[in-house]
Amino acid sequence: MSEIHIDRKGINELDKIKRINLINSITGIKPANLIGTCDKNGNTNLAIFSSVIHLGSNPPLVGMISRPEGEVERHTIENIKSIGYYTINHVPVDKIEHAHYTSAKFSKSETEFEKCDFKEYYADGFSAPFVAESPIKFGLELKQIIPIELNNTILIIGEVAHIITDDNLLSSEYYMDLQRSKSVGISGLNSYYSLERINSFPYARKEELPDLKTNN
Amino acid sequence: MSEIHIDRKGINELDKIKRINLINSITGIKPANLIGTCDKNGNTNLAIFSSVIHLGSNPPLVGMISRPEGEVERHTIENIKSIGYYTINHVPVDKIEHAHYTSAKFSKSETEFEKCDFKEYYADGFSAPFVAESPIKFGLELKQIIPIELNNTILIIGEVAHIITDDNLLSSEYYMDLQRSKSVGISGLNSYYSLERINSFPYARKEELPDLKTNN
Numbered sequence: 001m002s003e004i005h006i007d008r009k010g011i012n013e014l015d016k017i018k019r020i021n022l023i024n025s026i027t028g029i030k031p032a033n034l035i036g037t038c039d040k041n042g043n044t045n046l047a048i049f050s051s052v053i054h055l056g057s058n059p060p061l062v063g064m065i066s067r068p069e070g071e072v073e074r075h076t077i078e079n080i081k082s083i084g085y086y087t088i089n090h091v092p093v094d095k096i097e098h099a100h101y102t103s104a105k106f107s108k109s110e111t112e113f114e115k116c117d118f119k120e121y122y123a124d125g126f127s128a129p130f131v132a133e134s135p136i137k138f139g140l141e142l143k144q145i146i147p148i149e150l151n152n153t154i155l156i157i158g159e160v161a162h163i164i165t166d167d168n169l170l171s172s173e174y175y176m177d178l179q180r181s182k183s184v185g186i187s188g189l190n191s192y193y194s195l196e197r198i199n200s201f202p203y204a205r206k207e208e209l210p211d212l213k214t215n216n
Numbered sequence: 217m218s219e220i221h222i223d224r225k226g227i228n229e230l231d232k233i234k235r236i237n238l239i240n241s242i243t244g245i246k247p248a249n250l251i252g253t254c255d256k257n258g259n260t261n262l263a264i265f266s267s268v269i270h271l272g273s274n275p276p277l278v279g280m281i282s283r284p285e286g287e288v289e290r291h292t293i294e295n296i297k298s299i300g301y302y303t304i305n306h307v308p309v310d311k312i313e314h315a316h317y318t319s320a321k322f323s324k325s326e327t328e329f330e331k332c333d334f335k336e337y338y339a340d341g342f343s344a345p346f347v348a349e350s351p352i353k354f355g356l357e358l359k360q361i362i363p364i365e366l367n368n369t370i371l372i373i374g375e376v377a378h379i380i381t382d383d384n385l386l387s388s389e390y391y392m393d394l395q396r397s398k399s400v401g402i403s404g405l406n407s408y409y410s411l412e413r414i415n416s417f418p419y420a421r422k423e424e425l426p427d428l429k430t431n432n
Contacts, residue, residue, distance in 0.1 A: 004386065005339065006379040011276055018390035023273035025392040026354050026379060028247025028306055029401040029411055030270070053269050054246070055281060056367040057239035060227055065271060065279075090244055097417060098428050104420040117428045123221065138242055143366055148279075150359055150373060151272040157366060163222040163242060170220065174234035175404045176241040184414070185245040185401055188391045191416045195245055195401060195409040201313060202406070204320040212314050212333045 025188035032184045032192065034099055034118070035064070036087035036129040037079035039108075044120060044129045045075045046112035048102050050186040052088055060160035062088065062140060068147075068154050075108060080156060084142045085127050089134035093182040096192045126162055135181040138163045175200075241404040248400045248408065250315055250334070251280070252303035252345040253295035255324075260336060260345045261291045262328035264318050266402040268304055276376035278304065278356060284363075284370050291324060296372060300358045301343050305350035309398040312408045342378055351397040354379045391416075 011019060030050035038044045051065035066077055080086045091099040095118070102112040113120050119132035123139070130137045140158030147154055169181045178195050185193040202208070227235060246266035254260045267281035282293055296302045307315040311334070318328040329336050335348035339355070346353045356374030363370055385397045395413040402408060418424070 001382050001384045004379075004381050004383050007340065008375075008377045011376060011379070014390070016274075019276070020273045022379070022386075022390040022392070023276045023376065024270055025394070026352060026376070027268050027270045027278055027304070028249060028352075028399050029245050029394055030247065031244025033244060051269060052243050053267060053281060054240055054243045055364065056369060057236045058232075059367060060235070060239045061367055062243055063281075065269065088243070093414070096414065097426065100417045101420045101425055101428065104422040104425060106422055115425065115428075124223065136242060136244070146362060146364065146371075148271065148362065148371075148373070151275065151277055153272060155362075155364075155371065157364070159224075160227060160239065160242070161224045163220075163227070163238070165220055166217050167220050168217045170238075174230070174238040175407060176238070178241070178245055178403045178407075178409060183244050185411060187394045187413075190418070191391060191394075192414045193394060193411040194414050196412065197403075198309065198400070198408045198410050199312065200407045201316045204317045206320040206322055209317055209320060209331065210313065212317060212331075 021188050029185040029187060029193060032091040032096070032099065032186045034089040034091055034102065034131050034134065035076050036089060036131055037076050038083060038128055039079050040082060043108060044111045044113050045079055046102050046116065046118060046131065047076045048091065048099050055157065061143065061157055062160060063155050063157050065153055065155055067152065077156070080142055081145075083127055085139065086142070086158065087128045087130045087137060087139045089131035089137040090181060090183040092133055092135055093184050093194055095133055096184055100190065123162060123164060130164060135169060136165045136176060136183065237404050245401040245403060245409060248307040248312070248315065248402045250305040250307055250318065250347050250350065251292050252305060252347055253292050254299060254344055255295050256298060259324060260327045260329050261295055262318050262332065262334060262347065263292045264307065264315050271373065277359065277373055278376060279371050279373050281369055281371055283368065293372070296358055299343055301355065302358070302374065303344045303346045303353060303355045305347035305353040306397060306399040308349055308351055309400050309410055311349055312400055316406065316408075339378060339380060346380060351385060352381045352392060352399065
């Protein structure tokens with residue numbers, strides 16, 4: 001075990017695959033979510049994304065990053081722009097292989113729901129399909145697409161309109177238990193991790209600082 | 217165990233704490249990172265963020281979301297704007313309590329490095345402090361701050377300039393092993409999760425689709 005130090009020049013000189021893998025995994029664990037959409041003819045689409053991010057709770061806003069014309073994301077983005085609604089569904093641990101293969105390049109007339117063996121689930125007249133097998137699923141209304149010109153990606157922002165889950169995954173304070181839901185994380189492009197809850201800490205107040213220096 | 221369905225009106229009607237907790241945890245697991253900065257006088261600052269996100273690998277861009285004037289994030293954002301450089305450091309599992317308490321409101325003259333018992337680490341003339349105890353650390357140069365006007369937050373974008381880690385955390389293909397690094401995830405505001413690697417899958421090709429329907 002020895003320290004590795006890669007500077008900007010070293011990053012440039014890495015071969016392409018190594019650079020992609022390294023930069024995709026240095027930010028840490030990412031959430032594994034399936035994005036459910038449909039087009040105006042009712043053709044459904046399902047795609048795995050690891051770039052979903054919390055933006056704020058009032059209003060309840062959630063973002064995700066995508067290439068605007070990326071081959072994998074194309075149907076998802078087209079559908080979101082066309083319909084204005086989409087769903088985000090946690091990948092359950094017993095479905096990681098199924099979820100991973102939604103990233104294969106299926107044609108528009110093929111639906112990943114059928115190809116990768118997920119069931120569509122509809123609620124309350126919400127037009128986009130949820131994933132029945134997902135323990136935590138929510139529906140969004142598209143609010144804004146912000147271009148990130150530095151690398152030709154986009155930040156897609158939606159407002160949470162529906163949340164569907166089970167009551168045994170919610171604490172009395174309305175925290176979701178991601179171990180009990182068997183939600184998973186992704187590192188890089190293709191490595192899946194299970195989650196085990198370690199601990200929770202109270203809101204941090206300077207006056208209530210524990211003696212951290214002797215805790216080791 | 218029974219299904220819960222919360223619609224937009226129901227979200228609005230939740231009490232504030234429950235709404236914050238729920239919306240902060242529905243997106244799934246978030247990476248636990250410490251952001252290291254300093255001001256022009258060399259006063260260092262360290263703050264935990266769960267909003268770091270991969271944006272792209274060429275150029276190597278990493279984002280994070282912040283309130284521009286939030287009390288917790290204030291020193292971090294001021295320093296990043298002032299100096300133009302910052303570090304992102306994975307929280308190791310044996311330091312989660314220390315990392316959590318960096319979110320207490322310390323004054324500008326107090327450094328969380330000392331208060332929360334982390335060691336500063338400097339490399340190659342890079343002005344921002346790294347966290348010595350962190351198994352995966354990287355330094356960034358500020359590239360752009362994009363306002364998200366929908367909820368008065370900002371997306372801070374940096375380009376990766378230095379990566380410091382150990383060679384035993386890198387696979388031959390340059391994937392980082394987040395279980396071996398003992399990196400952790402966060403759910404909501406204050407729950408910490410450890411990570412266990414389950415599996416990796418090859419690049420998904422439609423022609424190589426496994427028989428997912430009989431895999432159950």
